[in-house]
Amino acid sequence: MPDSIRLEVTRYRPDTDSEPQRQEYDVPLRKEWTVLDGLNHVKNEVDTTLSFRWSCRMGICGSCGMNVDGEPKLTCATFLTDYAPGPVRVEPLANFPVVRDLVVDLFDFMERLPRVKPWIIRDDDVTEVDGEYLQTPEELDAYKQFSMCINCMLCYSACPVYGLDPTFIGPAAIALAERYDLDSRDHGARERLDVLIEHEGVWGCTFVGECTRVCPKHVDPAGAIQRYKLKAAKESVKAFLLPRGTR
Amino acid sequence: MTEVRTYRRPMSIWWWTKKRSYFVFVMRELSSIFVAWFVVFLLLLVRAVGRGGAAYDDFLDWAASPGIVVLNFIAMGFLLLHTVTWFNLTPQAMAVRVHGRPVPPAVVIASQYVGLVVVSAFVYWLVTR
Amino acid sequence: MTKRRVEPLVWLMFSGGGVMAAVFLPILAFLFALAIPLGWVARPDHVHLLAVVGHPVTLVVLLGMFVLMLVHSAHRFRYTLYDGLQVKRKTFTAVLCYGAAFIGSIAAVNVLARLA
Structure with a gap:
């Protein structure tokens, strides 16, 4: 050597x-x-x-x-x-x-991270004062891998879509949104979908898949983004088919 | 606050030639052209079939001309790239669950190939019967 | 409430077309673009093929398949123009690609309706 x-x-x-x-x-x-x-x-x-x-x-x-x-x-x-x-x-x-x-300069990411509301949202008045939110090991496993993100920005660096169109919310932010959606204690899935269904949300992604490949923590942002597209599509089909009020 | 003068690096138009995975990605996306071509090709076939036996024979003779055969070989390569990449990405794009349990990615991929074989056998039987 | 947006529905058609192209198209392309023209498989009898293609179920399946695959192609190619070739005129390429898929779909209806 x-x-x-x-x-x-x-x-x-x-x-x-x-x-x-x-x-x-x-x-x-x-x-x-x-x-x-x-x-x-x-x-x-x-x-x-x-x-x-x-x-x-x-x-x-x-x-x-x-x-x-x-x-x-x-x-x-x-x-x-x-x-x-x-x-x-x-x-x-x-x-x-x-x-x-x-x-x-990571300003772009810092600005858009809070837009996907990466924290636990409750639709009841239960707060930590009332005690812990209980969770089974299976419920923990559902989101655990997505919670491993360390915001190192390797996925943004690998993403040609972000490189070409910096308004794209991007892999880590969407993976973090999915992390909270999959959390049994959280009720904020609809609020996050309303953000990600926008044009600069998930639609720019063409599933290059490099974000997942370069992730040092084996988070799967590419998978999270495609699953959001499916969620958005399901909600939209419902919105078109069902009369107002029932949805 | 002082303004920080940052440098924005331009992205080359050839970015996708610089890494193998980017190149495969762009080839995968270009398969769309050949999918569209096969739709046009099949529509021309259906039209010829509708016009009678002579038109049908003419169409198949045209399809056997060297230029069209070369094009169709290339198109077939891209179509297979589409099939393989599509099947491989499916388990990532949707979390498949049976009875509440996640299905392993390998099983999802394998079952798509089973579907491909069944569909192909059925179409082959229908056409050549 | 979720706003009504067109992106999710286009994406759904893109995905449907992608599945069709992955599952149905390889055998159809192999038979009619290579195997039959090159004589690897005997030419199917015209009367038989006309009966198969003219069957109402086949017509509906073919129409759905053709339309979805055209939307699939248009959608994918539109993003290839944007990402791969950096054609930045978004509206122009969208109109061009989806417009071509629309015209193709009309042609498909036209061709298939004559057989019905």
Whole structure:
């Protein structure tokens, strides 16, 4: 095994660069080193001006997502040895505006996440003061996988529909809506459907399926979106067939 | 608040050639052209059948001409891509439940192929009987 | 209350057409576009085929199938133009694609009605 590997890192300094540039760094290639370890080595030992986000280093915080050799990845879970002998291209997550170097602007997502109401909605007056909402293990299993989302934005980066039409609400937000719809304690399915049935809701999705493939937590946003289309279709057929009042 | 000057990267018109899965996706979507072509082809066949034996024979002779045969081979390839991808994506697109229990994706996919075989055998029998 | 929207119904027709194209079309295309013209399967007798196609059940099935498959194609191709080729004129491509499916459906009614 060679003892070093080259990182081709995209740099963008808004005060001096008119567009992103590429900069190369050689970092030690160690069996247990991830791409994030390589970037931290650069930051600590070579070039302190390099900017990137990270926090937990264990695939939970969801802040170190970047495009590694063109694939959206959590850099803390992507090992340099898998790219040996290199070089490894490290770019900011695709489809988002770049703030600086490897840091992208997530404002779009932050703005639309609350639109799908990802919290428990009750249609009665029961609150946590009245005690816990009880749930069986089966009821937990129904939504558990969708609750694993860490908002790392890899799915948005992999989604060409979002890249082409940034008004599309997008994979993670819709998967989170499905997470609450499937929760036995929740009564908000209709309210969320009213949001997602809108044009920028689920209809832009053409089921490329990449969101599901790149998800580091094995959530299935693509599946959630198609199931919303089916739900919306069922409701619409009902609305056309049944007289007002009975629906 | 200071305005942050962000850089928006343009998306190339060739984005779908840069990754295998994107390319397969676009090919899958292009199968729509060939589905439409087969509808037109079958309509022409039905029209010829309605016009009598001579028109029917003429249609089949036309369908055997090299250009049409090549086109139909290509179209058949795209149609099979459509069938395979459609069947594969079904369990993801709808959660199938029997007696309240989720059906495993492999079973959903397999049962669609069973349906395809049954339908195909029936149509074959109906046409060649 | 859910507003009445057209997207879900178009999507439902797209899906129905997709199922039809996946299940019924391969054998029909294989027989009539390849096997029979190329002589792999003997040419069915015209009288027999006319009786099969002219049967009311066949006519209804074929009409439903053709219309759904045309909507399926139009819907999918419309999004391919938008995503794949980045044709950004949404209304124009929608009118073009669904319009073609509509004209095709009229043609299908026309052809099948003559056999009824």
